[in-house]
Amino acid sequence: xxxxQNFEARDFIQDESFRHWxxxxxxSQALFWQEYLTMHPEQEDVIRQARLFLEEIYxxxxxxxxxxxxxxxxxxxxxxxxxxxxRRLRVFTWVRWAAVLLILAGLGxxxxxxxPATPEPASLHWAxxxxxxxxxxxxxxxxxxxxxxxxxSRLWYPxxxxxxxxxxxxxxxxxxxxxKNPNHPFVVYTSELSxxxxxxxxxxxARPQTQKTVVQVRSGRVGVRVRTSTAVPTILxxxxxxxxxxxxxxxxxxxxxxxxxxxxxxxxxNAPVPRVLAELQRQFGVxxxxxxxxxxxxxxxxxxxxxxxxxxxxxxxxAIGATYQVKGGQVFIQSDGCxx
Amino acid sequence: MISQHPHxxxxxxxxxxxxxxxxxxxxxxxxxxxxALMNYGLKLERDRELVKDLLQELFLELxxxxxxxxxxxxxxxxxxxxxxxxxxxxxRQQSGYSHEAYPESLGSEELGVESLLIHQxxxxxxxxxxxxxLESLSPRQREIIFxxxxxxxxxxxxxxxxxxxxxxxxxLLSRSLKELRNAWVVGGVLWVTNALSFPxxxx
Numbered sequence: 001x002x003x004x005q006n007f008e009a010r011d012f013i014q015d016e017s018f019r020h021w022x023x024x025x026x027x028s029q030a031l032f033w034q035e036y037l038t039m040h041p042e043q044e045d046v047i048r049q050a051r052l053f054l055e056e057i058y059x060x061x062x063x064x065x066x067x068x069x070x071x072x073x074x075x076x077x078x079x080x081x082x083x084x085x086x087r088r089l090r091v092f093t094w095v096r097w098a099a100v101l102l103i104l105a106g107l108g109x110x111x112x113x114x115x116p117a118t119p120e121p122a123s124l125h126w127a128x129x130x131x132x133x134x135x136x137x138x139x140x141x142x143x144x145x146x147x148x149x150x151x152x153s154r155l156w157y158p159x160x161x162x163x164x165x166x167x168x169x170x171x172x173x174x175x176x177x178x179x180k181n182p183n184h185p186f187v188v189y190t191s192e193l194s195x196x197x198x199x200x201x202x203x204x205x206a207r208p209q210t211q212k213t214v215v216q217v218r219s220g221r222v223g224v225r226v227r228t229s230t231a232v233p234t235i236l237x238x239x240x241x242x243x244x245x246x247x248x249x250x251x252x253x254x255x256x257x258x259x260x261x262x263x264x265x266x267x268x269x270n271a272p273v274p275r276v277l278a279e280l281q282r283q284f285g286v287x288x289x290x291x292x293x294x295x296x297x298x299x300x301x302x303x304x305x306x307x308x309x310x311x312x313x314x315x316x317x318x319a320i321g322a323t324y325q326v327k328g329g330q331v332f333i334q335s336d337g338c339x340x
Numbered sequence: 341m342i343s344q345h346p347h348x349x350x351x352x353x354x355x356x357x358x359x360x361x362x363x364x365x366x367x368x369x370x371x372x373x374x375x376a377l378m379n380y381g382l383k384l385e386r387d388r389e390l391v392k393d394l395l396q397e398l399f400l401e402l403x404x405x406x407x408x409x410x411x412x413x414x415x416x417x418x419x420x421x422x423x424x425x426x427x428x429x430x431x432r433q434q435s436g437y438s439h440e441a442y443p444e445s446l447g448s449e450e451l452g453v454e455s456l457l458i459h460q461x462x463x464x465x466x467x468x469x470x471x472x473x474l475e476s477l478s479p480r481q482r483e484i485i486f487x488x489x490x491x492x493x494x495x496x497x498x499x500x501x502x503x504x505x506x507x508x509x510x511x512l513l514s515r516s517l518k519e520l521r522n523a524w525v526v527g528g529v530l531w532v533t534n535a536l537s538f539p540x541x542x543x
Contacts, residue, residue, distance in 0.1 A: 013489070063379050070371075
């Protein structure tokens with residue numbers, strides 16, 4: 001604190017910490033300067049002058065760019081990046097992957113390199129799902145994984161996952177139910193964290209405007225890494241929750257006492273299947289295609305608690321001797337109908 | 341506007357990921373710097389759509405050239421410098437400006453003299469006086485005040501962006517502040533309060 005005692009206004013406006021404080025009065029420098037002011041009332045005047053000057057400069061030059069405009073431009077950029085042609089063929093990719101697999105066999109999958117030796121092909125075509133409604137919506141990914149996207153959240157995912165990698169980018173809150181594939185971990189990127197799994201279900205809360213990112217595990221194991229850190233990933237088990245505070249750059253792990261319900265419970269008592277499917281469609285926000293005429297005579301008795309959409313669909317299909325497929329994020333039911 | 345810029349180490353790390361072909365890293369870089377670049381761009385070029393186009397071009401070029409990108413020590417300054425170059429090039433294309441020519445768009449609307457004839461020292465008067473003073477500076481001077489005091493960039497970063505050597509940055513900055521004070525005193529009416537003795541660094 002000594003260094004500031006002979007400062008004039010002109011020195012204060014040159015000082016980085018001081019400028020930081022004036023710019024962001026509630027920020028990381030606030031405590032220091034508030035304390036300094038109380039301890040050095042004799043400098044109150046020069047500090048006021050310096051503040052006034054800087055505040056005027058900031059007000060003069062500020063031209064806030066609306067967040068919506070920025071997001072729009074960023075999405076435009078993403079789309080353009082997605083359609084960039086692949087610039088070179090990687091003939092020897094399989095050799096590299098063979099090598100990676102050999103290493104993996106020795107090290108276990110946690111040591112899977114975050115960025116494989118080969119860059120991700122630029123030709124990946126990304127799809128964007130935005131949930132601007134009030135109810136959560138379900139996104140069905142090409143590998144059969146399921147994402148429940150909360151309101152005001154966005155998920156970027158490849159229309160087709162490349163052979164070697166499953167990765168998506170989340171802005172906001174979502175519940176992930178990832179199909180098991182021990183050879184290809186699934187990675188969720190958020191601004192601050194990368195969350196890697198083999199086949200589990202977990203929540204991520206990563207609203208861009210908040211300081212904290214939260215990962216909460218429901219089943220299986222999850223590895224979480226601060227994207228910019230080289231530290232080993234933190235492993236989370238079911239019922240465990242990890243909070244990352246960006247400002248403090250700190251990770252906190254706690255165990256949750258109460259098990260959280262994921263999906264709404266549903267009970268169907270001798271219910272016609274078309275009505276059941278319509279209910280599922282409404283609850284999960286996924287389009288379910290079926291021939292109502294064919295299913296006219298099908299009814300079921302069942303109740304669902306923790307089951308996800310696929311599990312519920314499987315149970316229904318099994319009961320009435322039908323099958324279902326997921327194509328382009330929609331569900332298609334094939335059935336020969338039921339005997340009355 | 342509070343800057344959301346990452347720690348420089350963090351930025352370096354993500355930059356490396358970008359060079360290795362991670363499109364999420366490109367997105368992250370864009371997310372970090374887009375608003376600041378846009379704000380800076382609008383100081384040099386009033387055409388908002390043009391600035392947005394140039395920014396798209398800038399980030400797409402980062403992506404297509406990702407394997408041969410330099411590893412700048414300061415990513416923000418590097419991006420500011422590219423944007424500045426792009427805006428200048430667009431000026432030359434538009435009207436055959438020479439490299440030395442400076443866009444006039446850095447200024448804003450004139451303030452009437454009568455607005456200075458205020459008798460009481462208020463925040464508003466202070467504001468008007470400073471605005472007037474800033475407008476009497478040359479575009480280059482206004483730019484350097486913006487980069488240093490608004491964006492909080494160091495002399496070295498400004499040197500890279502404005503393509504000046506360290507000494508020139510220092511000189512331009514002190515001269516700008518000095519003129520800011522002069523314009524202020526000459527343009528002002530009665531400078532009653534402490535601000536009269538408001539000290540600016542002498543060159």
